[in-house]
Amino acid sequence: MRPSSSYTCQRCLQALRNPRAVPQGRILATRQALGQRTISTGQLNGSRLNGNGQTGIRPLRGITNKRTASSLGSQGQSVKNEPLEFRSPAGLASAPAPKTEERPLLLPNNLFHSFSNSPSPEIRRRAAFMKQNAFCPHPDHRQTRLPMNPDDPEARKSSQGGLAPAHVKFECPDCGIPVSCSEEHWADDYEAHLEICDTLREVNEDDHDLRSGRFFPEFEYPGDQIEEAMVNMTNWDTFLFSREFKAINDERSLRQATRLLTYPVTIGSVLHELSPYSIKKEGRLTVEGLKSLSALRYSLHPPRTGGGPDIKGLKPTPPPMRIFILGARAESSLPREVWVQLTHLFPRVAFHLIFIGPESMANRDAEFPLPERTPTNPYGAIVEDRLTNSLKISTFVEYYHTLHNAGHFYPYDPYFDCFMLFHPGLGHPASSHEWQETIPQLLETKVPILVTGYTQYDMERDIDWVKKTVGGEMDMLMEPGENRFRSLRWDLNDMDPQDVSCGNYGVWAFRGKRYETTRKDSEQ
Structure with missing residues (x-):
């Protein structure tokens, strides 16, 4: 028809x-x-x-x-x-139409493609990068690095004997990702690959979904809502429903939405008065953590001032809540509509987000060229102060210890300041040296420090390194555990296809130890 x-x-x-x-x-x-x-x-x-x-x-x-x-x-x-x-009826061809940008249009039931044969050029380049850098995980090969944890596939290999390391070439037909150097090694180690094969296929389809050309309604965010409509922070479903997001009925769309929202919502879920983390059993919050968060919540949930539009109704406004995001990478380039969601959780407070780190402006040179360092702007700060009336963002392409030694943000107030570290790798051998000077300075401020990690082992390794570095000069505010608002989408390490993780999997918190002083009555 x-x-x-x-x-x-x-x-x-x-x-x-x-x-x-x-x-x-x-x-x-x-x-x-x-x-x-x-x-x-x-x-x-x-x-x-x-x-x-x-x-x-x-x-x-x-x-x-x-x-x-x-x-x-x-x-x-x-x-x-x-x-x-x-072509005209006579068969004479006219000039060809203007060339348009080639972009794959994939249907929802046609998202699975092997990386090498992907309709997306970007994914094909990613497959070529993996084949040049990733090594086969088969235990017959020799180790190419030291194992990072007991569950690392590299721990199955021998450090001396065995075959020479080989790059991955064969793509698993079930997940479409290069995982082995040959089909024989893939079949021989298929049982170990089955543990992550379904997750890798999910990663494959999610990556193609982002490049499918479809419309993404899950990236449309709600605005302000009345304060009487309380936000339920039990999990992602209750949060999205109580915040009046558009209904997300597809798991893949939910994964795409949480990949971005996990950054502001993780901060808000810890600081909010309706936080799912409490001092009760299995609430993971310690007594010292209750003290620090109570101070922040006192400022984040102020009573109504009773101010009015006339001169007599003017009331003094408190300073903005400063959140220092150290070691900023991907979170500094998030769409600003995502960070605005943090302000909607605390409608009576203004926020000042401060991104600090040498990679805080990576891949954003065309968007914001780095300004020259002048006496009025000695560290080349990039300030975005026209986002909303309650959000300001500043970016410093500099190490925090340099700014701290200069007293740039002094003084610090435990009622209005908070530090946030997304996947800092404090205990990772490749990045721990960069935090050697910063961590003692953070403890001096006595301000809460929130930290996330990729896995439980990653968080415990960071805690052990901090205790080893500063000794007993830290108070644990929140025990490490799974984050209620972690990203539901899995991420793949192109250098090691066996390394699959999700953003902000776990969260914990600490601060510098505070000593209670007692006064001894003088002898009469």
């Missing part, structure tokens, strides 16, 4: 019937706007359903596509927007 021409305006019909009467760019735009709804009137060919119930588009008369009809495929293969050639 062919659709009627009543679905299309007369202007579009005229453009499709007589290609020479209108500019070619308009014809191509009309063709793309119609999508899979092809008109059937006069000289137009209609659309028909193939064996899978999907629409197979037939070319219009007088128009020939450079791609063959078989390239459309009956299995929902991706179709690229390639230029069309318009």
Whole structure:
């Protein structure tokens, strides 16, 4: 059954019937706007359903596509927007239509592709990078590095004998990711690969979903809501519902949404008065943690001032809540609408987010060129103060200990200041030296320090390193454990396909030890 021409305006019909009467760019735009709804009137060919119930588009008369009809495929293969050639009835070809940017359009049921054969050039480049840098995890090979933890696949290898290390080449047909140097090693070690194969396939489909060209309604965020509508922070479902997000009924869309929201919501879930972390059993909050968070919550949830619009109703406003995000990387380049969600949890308070770290402006040079360092701006700070009336963001491409030694942020107030470290790698051998000077300075401030980690082992390694570095000069505010608002989407380490983790998996907190002083009565 062919659709009627009543679905299309007369202007579009005229453009499709007589290609020479209108500019070619308009014809191509009309063709793309119609999508899979092809008109059937006069000289137009209609659309028909193939064996899978999907629409197979037939070319219009007088128009020939450079791609063959078989390239459309009956299995929902991706179709690229390639230029069309318009031919007159006499067979004379006119100039080709302007070239458009090629972008794969993947259907929801066609997201699985092997990395090497992906319709996305970016993923194909990623596959080439993995094949050049990642090593086969089969235990017959020798170790290429020291194992990071007891569960590291590298621990199964021998440190001396065995085959020489080999890069991954073979892509698992179930997950589509290069995981072994050959099909024989993949089949021999298939039982170990099964532990992460389903997760790797999920990573594969999520990455293709981001590049599918579809519309992402899960990235539309709600604004302010009345204060009487309390936010439920039990888990992601209750949070999104109570914050009046658009309903997300697909697990993949939920994973994409939480990948970004995990950063502001993790901070808010710890500092909010309705936090799921408490001092009760299995609440993970310590007595010292209750003291520090009570001070912050006193400022984050102030009583109504009773101020009015006239002169007599003017009331003094407290300073903004400063959150120092140290070692900032990906979180500093998040869309600002994501960070605005933090202010909606505390509608009576203004926030000042301060991103600090040498990588805080990575891949953002075109967006914000680094300013020159002048006497008025000695550290080249980039200030974004027109986001909302309650949010200001400053970025420093500098190490924190340099700013601390200069007293740039002095004084610190435990009622208005907080430090946040996303995946800092305090105890990681490759990055612990960068925190050697910073951690003692953080403890001097007596301000709460929130830390996240990729795994439970990662968090415990960071805690052991901090205790070893500063001795007993720290108070634990929150025991390490799983974060209620971790990212539900898994991330893949391109240097090691066996290393799969999720953002902000766990959270814990500490601060510098505070000593209680007692006064001894003088002898009479």
